[in-house]
Amino acid sequence: MAHITIDGQIVPFEAGQTVMEAAMAAGVYIPHLCHHPDFTPHGSCRQCTVTLKAGWNITACTARAAEGQEISNNTEELNLVRKRLTQMLFVEGNHFCPACEKTGNCQLQGVAYHLNMMSNHYPQFYALREVDATHPDILLDRNRCIFCNLCVRASHAEGKDVFAIAGRGINKHLVVNSESGKLIDSELTADDRAANICPTGALLVRGKAFQAPIGQRRYDHHDIEEVTLGGSHGG
């Protein structure tokens, strides 16, 4: 069977598979946030940046596996790059983990733990982001949005197109498809995949707070690597 190597480990792949798909199937964890096995790869968070032996970087979620590729993944250098990218997400938005209902179940937090992130490193942006609490069943807190596009992709797949990411550069923001721009006037319902797929606490289905006490949540005792490879993907 055709194979690539990741950090020296032989990883078989089937034609058409991405590096990420092949790695996951072989039990090799490559950190990621915008990737979800059920949706078209996006390649925007850049967490899954890996290095080819030829010297350049690719994103594992968008690059097709090719026979003989020799890939570096779990290296000190790449993990520092990933930590810096994660810190960028933390300073760009407003993430106050202790006050967030998603704490312990948050993939951003999980990746930050995994990468041993101990500080924000960069200066905070203190962006003004709008909270939309109009929907009786769903809360949208844009302070926590990391532009992974998963809710956009999920809602598109559901035929509702409730979300889009608008704006340019650092002023990007999530917009809602309703005349008022508010969630309550959109077609989103709490059982939509789009309402449940957010890797952070930007989209929360109401009425579930503290169902699991803090300290007993997904990433509280298990590293995101273990959780991801165990098949219990967030959302």
Place this chain on the structure above:
Amino acid sequence: MESFIDETLKKYQHQTTPLLMVLRDVQAQYFHIPKQAVELIAKGLDIPRTQIVAVVEFYHFFSFEPRGRYDIFLSDSITDHMLGKKALADYLCTKLQTPLGTVRADGVVSIDNTACTGLCDQGPALLVNGYAIGQLSEQRIDRIVVLIEQNCPVTEWDSDLFEVYDNIQQPGLLLNTKLPRGAALTAAWQRGLTETLDDIKASGLRGRGGAGFTTAMKWASCRATEETERYVVCNADEGEPGTFKDRVLLNSYTHDIFEGMTICAAILGAHKGFVYLRGEYLHLFNKLNAVLEERRAAGLLGDNILGYGWKFDIEIRLGAGSYVCGESSALLESLEGKMGIPRNRPPSSIIKGYLAKPTVLNNVETFVAAAHIAWQGSEWFASCGTEKSKGTKILSICGDCERPGIYEYPFGTTLKEVLKDCGADDVLGVQVGGPSGTFVSTRESDGRLTFEELSTGGAFIIFNHSRNIFDIVQNFTHFFAEESCGFCTPCRVGTSLLKKQFDKIHSGHGSAGDIKELRDIAKLIKDTSHCGLGQSAAEPILTTLERYPNLYERQIKQQYSFDPVFDLDGSLAVARKMSGRDDGHAHLTQVEKK
């Protein structure tokens, strides 16, 4: 409003792809995009309103907030600054009583900055309701102010205000040769299309946009696709600050471009082509359409080209202010009526381009060269240039020189020769390839213009010794932060962090670790960004850090052992303004005096 939107949608046959054209018309009519228009367009085109909102917010020339009836955008390229932009902008803002970045209370006028408008050889420049005015001076501004205060429609302003000069200083192989109408097409047909493709291959022609991909290989790959609905797209989104050669080709070599596109279409078997014209070149839009009409009438476009039974036509679509749309896949997204976000590769646009169909996308200059090769043959072209870089390159030269304008050189010409020809005697350095290119010092003036050595899409900005390298780097760094599409983390967040970090050092607040941090952020953006914009956004900093390390070191306050992130005294400026105080006690020093 219903009837206006209805008519506008009808004008574009209710297609979704010309969404930018629709929105341009709406913006011109209402001086903003009214929310009601979003609803009407969404309904009329049956697309999610979020697509429209996203597009409006993405492009510089669309706005949900009402702009002035005279909407002015000042070109903010480094070359405008070198020609005195700052003082003239202040003069204009004062005369119109409209601070930069605002709309005057009476709604008559609004003034803002925008990226390079492509008039670097005749700046400083501005756009008024989309139309370019160059060679700004106090006298010309006085005239503009009078016209605005008299409420005179822009269409009735004296035409000399809108004059744009070609400034062809040194024509060469291509610019010196007058291509007779249809001559290249006839030659291609007589020789045979496959033979013409072979000839373009033999000529060694490579893409003139900067990347240098072999043109014939691109055309041949596209021709070989299984999917037979194919497209030809001309990239006339010349947004790299300091570049304006396509402006001249579009203005004076229009037929050559269309002829090149038509030959490409015949080789591919494509029936439809587009010119994606940057919004800043609105002044060329009518002219291009008139030439298309002329060619249709002459049987050089349409259902039966030159009687050979070939069907092909071209449509001009305008952008709306976005640098990243010069990137080929972002351009295609924009051409489809979306935000200009570069796509993931593979597949390349050769396989899945416009509307996911096979597409050849080439630079304006590439199509001109292809037309001439089809007419005059490969040897004529390949006799010029070097082994790996055949033919000539057209340069846009501006900045500190006697004769800014258009110069055409065989590949292999040295930087020294170019500088001599344009009358640049006092040279600190040259920005080759614009902000995304390289800052070259005079020590490297033996360097030759080739794809391998000094590769450029055409921008050539010359700086003399009176210029401050830090000001240049700052202008470029701010430019990239402004133009980042925001898709990927390192470019979206990184370019803003880089801007802050650079400004901190530039303003004299940097401490010992700040240069390392600057380099680290720069390297991260370069190594992990999604597209060429991000990968080159840090180049101005990285290349000057390498060439002028002392310059950076001098900016650092060695006495600080800590990292002051903000300017303590500067942060009190608002309080001083509010309290009307400016005495000694209203100021704080960053470090306590011993």
